[in-house]
Amino acid sequence: MNRHTGVVGLAGVLTLVLAACGSGTPEGKPSASAPSSLMPSASLAPSAAAGRDALVAYRGMWAAFVEAGKTSDADAPDLRKYASGNALKLIVSSLYTNRDQGKVSKGALMLDPKVTELKPSEAPTEATILDCVDSTNWLEYKASGELWDDKPGGKHRTTATVTRTDGSWTVSSFVLEGAATC
Amino acid sequence: MLTMFRRLVLVAVLTVAAIAAVPGPVSAGDATGSVQCPEGSTNPGCDVNAGTKGNSGNTNAGNTNKGGGGGDGKCRDPRGVEIPCQRDGSWAGGDGCYYKPADLSQAVIDALGGQPSGEGGWYQRTCYNDASGATEGFGGPVWIAGAPPVISPAVLARQARARLDLPKVIIELNPPGKQLPNLPTWLSMDPSSWAAKSATASVPGVSVTATARPVRASWAMGNGATKVCAGPGTAWTLGMDPARPSPDCSYTYTRSSASAPGGVFTVTVTVTWEVTWAGAGESGTVPGLTTTASVPVTVQESQAVVTN
Numbered sequence: 001m002n003r004h005t006g007v008v009g010l011a012g013v014l015t016l017v018l019a020a021c022g023s024g025t026p027e028g029k030p031s032a033s034a035p036s037s038l039m040p041s042a043s044l045a046p047s048a049a050a051g052r053d054a055l056v057a058y059r060g061m062w063a064a065f066v067e068a069g070k071t072s073d074a075d076a077p078d079l080r081k082y083a084s085g086n087a088l089k090l091i092v093s094s095l096y097t098n099r100d101q102g103k104v105s106k107g108a109l110m111l112d113p114k115v116t117e118l119k120p121s122e123a124p125t126e127a128t129i130l131d132c133v134d135s136t137n138w139l140e141y142k143a144s145g146e147l148w149d150d151k152p153g154g155k156h157r158t159t160a161t162v163t164r165t166d167g168s169w170t171v172s173s174f175v176l177e178g179a180a181t182c
Numbered sequence: 183m184l185t186m187f188r189r190l191v192l193v194a195v196l197t198v199a200a201i202a203a204v205p206g207p208v209s210a211g212d213a214t215g216s217v218q219c220p221e222g223s224t225n226p227g228c229d230v231n232a233g234t235k236g237n238s239g240n241t242n243a244g245n246t247n248k249g250g251g252g253g254d255g256k257c258r259d260p261r262g263v264e265i266p267c268q269r270d271g272s273w274a275g276g277d278g279c280y281y282k283p284a285d286l287s288q289a290v291i292d293a294l295g296g297q298p299s300g301e302g303g304w305y306q307r308t309c310y311n312d313a314s315g316a317t318e319g320f321g322g323p324v325w326i327a328g329a330p331p332v333i334s335p336a337v338l339a340r341q342a343r344a345r346l347d348l349p350k351v352i353i354e355l356n357p358p359g360k361q362l363p364n365l366p367t368w369l370s371m372d373p374s375s376w377a378a379k380s381a382t383a384s385v386p387g388v389s390v391t392a393t394a395r396p397v398r399a400s401w402a403m404g405n406g407a408t409k410v411c412a413g414p415g416t417a418w419t420l421g422m423d424p425a426r427p428s429p430d431c432s433y434t435y436t437r438s439s440a441s442a443p444g445g446v447f448t449v450t451v452t453v454t455w456e457v458t459w460a461g462a463g464e465s466g467t468v469p470g471l472t473t474t475a476s477v478p479v480t481v482q483e484s485q486a487v488v489t490n
Contacts, residue, residue, distance in 0.1 A: 069213060075289040092293040093322030094217050096286070100306055105213035138213040153212040176217055 047124055050169075051115040054127035054162035057082045057169040058113050065091050066138065069105030072098040084165070085172040102143050110134035113160075127169075129160040132182035154179025272308055273332040279309040281331045283340045284323045285469055294323065302327040303340060335390050336466060339459035341383035342392035343468045351375045351453055351475035356418035356428075361481045363435050368428040369401050370415030371451065375473070390461030394471055398454040401433065404447025404479060409433045439481040446478040 060082035068076035074095035083091055098104065113131040118124035135153035142148055160174035257267035259278030267273060272280035284306040291297050291304070308321035330337045352372035361367050380393045401409040415431035418424055427434070439447045455471040 074293075075287050077289075080289070080293070088293045089295065090217050092290055096284075096290055097306070097308075097322050100284075107213070109213075133214060135212050135214045140213050151212060153214070156214055174217075176214055179212060 047118050047121060050118055050124035050164070051127060053164075053169045054115060054118075054124075054129065055113055057162050058129050058131070058160055058171055059111060061087065061091075061171045062109055062111055062133075065095075066105070066109050068095055069098070069138075072096075072104050074099060082170055083172075084163075084170040087160070087171045087173050090174075098140070103148055104141050104143065105138060106141050107137040107139050109138040110136070125164040127162040129158075129162060131158040131160065132156070133158045133176060152179075155182050157181035268334075269310065270308070272306065273334040273337065275307075275331040277309075277331075279307050279321070281305040281307055281326075281337075282334075283337060283468075286323055290323065294325070298325050298327065300327060303330060305331060307331075333385050333388060335388060335459070335462040335464045338383045338385070338388060338390035338461065339392055339466065339468050342381045342390050342459060343394075343457055343471075345381035345383060346379055346392060346394050346457070346471065347381070348379055348394060348455060348471060348473050349374050349377060351451060351473050353449070353451060353475050353477045354415075354417050355449070355477070355479065356424060359480075361435055361479055363438060363481060363483075365425060366427040366432040366434045367479075368416065368418050368424075369399075369409060369411065369431045369433060369451070370417045370428070371399070371453075371475075373414060375453065375475075376414035384461075388462045390459055392457055392459040392468065394455040394457045396453050397456050399431070400452045400454070401431075402450045402452070403433055403435070404442065404449050405435065405437070405439070407433065435481045437481065438483045439479065440483060444478070446480050448476050449479050450474060450476040 061079070064076060064078035064082055068074070068079055068091075072095050074092045076095075079088060079091055111131055111133060113129045115127050116130045117128040119126050133156045135156065137153065139153055140148035156179060157177045158174055160171050162169050163172045257265050257274040259265050259274075260276070261278075265274055265278060269280050272282040275281050282305060284304040286294075286304050302325055304323055305326055306321060307324045311320075330341070352375050354370045354372060355361070356368035356370075357365070376396045376399075378393060378395045380391050382389060382391045384390065396414070397412070399411045399414065401411065403409065409431065411431035413430055416428045418428070435447075439445055452472050452474045455473070457468045457470055459466055459468060
């Protein structure tokens, strides 16, 4: 019960921290959306710092994906910085396939992630993030600049697992559901 | 056993079809399309374990070397329905999906879990869902252990390429021993190092020959300079003036190697080979190959020459 309340409270704090960055989109340099430069970790409880770092990794992954998607660059180093394991496999496979098909992705992706669980609570090494990924404006294009097709983007319920390995947080897996699921 | 396997594949294919028929999860215009993976999805793109170590069985394209080809020479999916043998440059496998060889960067291979050991190859796999009229293919790069999932000239070409046995590079310099500043060093290699090689891979009815031809020799002189030559160079023979540059490939050091590590320059030559293939009425190129060799070279102080 205590733990539950704690997590809810934490999520509220984190939302505020992220709101301070003024971004619902990972457009631009991933580092620009990193709250770590704005909020010294010393002022946060260990679990709050973990939640913050997990969100930085999560947003970083999408920012790197969006950036790499502009040229379908499966080699983009930033992807490796924020994603690992199955999450990285999925994104790299996607980018490689898009390159193969002559497809690029452009536009802004809107995120609204919240940490729903941190474990273990004392010194968290795994965070669960719930998000509603809005790809209304993040669409696929042909190399010629035309839209790939006329199908719209949408809002996708997304859950992600972010893990801490060797001191750094990376998204290790995520499940992005179909359109209109949030 | 075969029946059981076929049934499993059929179930998998039907499941894919069922999911793909729902408009939501596969909206292709949505850039998240290729990473959409509802829980339990069998979208091939979601099978992130496909093709990784110890798991390559997941991507078995049908337990046959004949790809999607039936005994009548037609290509069929696991249900027995005739399908095109080729789509968008890929060939039908026994699972009804299409395969073509993939040239992955090391960074991509690492992200996919690393290069599995043993025989096999990387392929770009695309599965189409024609039932709903979708022309969009799902897929991704996968490792296929053992024999290739399809037999096509281009796939055989990769096998043939892998069988190419390129010659060792044997470096021949003139002067043969120590080099002298301001005297041209003739750069050449034994003619055997620069000879086209061929290798063939075949299955009944299809034979493909890959041919490697040397096109370029890049000589890193060990002092930061590089000399690129279009041929193997010319070996010095009696009667030629060693004080003049070689007719086609030489380099002149201006400084001694005395201050280099160990007092020597390490000269490394890298030969670049272009690999082309032909067979079954088709032809093309596959990624090139290189061979290389190194030799330590001492460049003397010029004063020492004079006193000799």
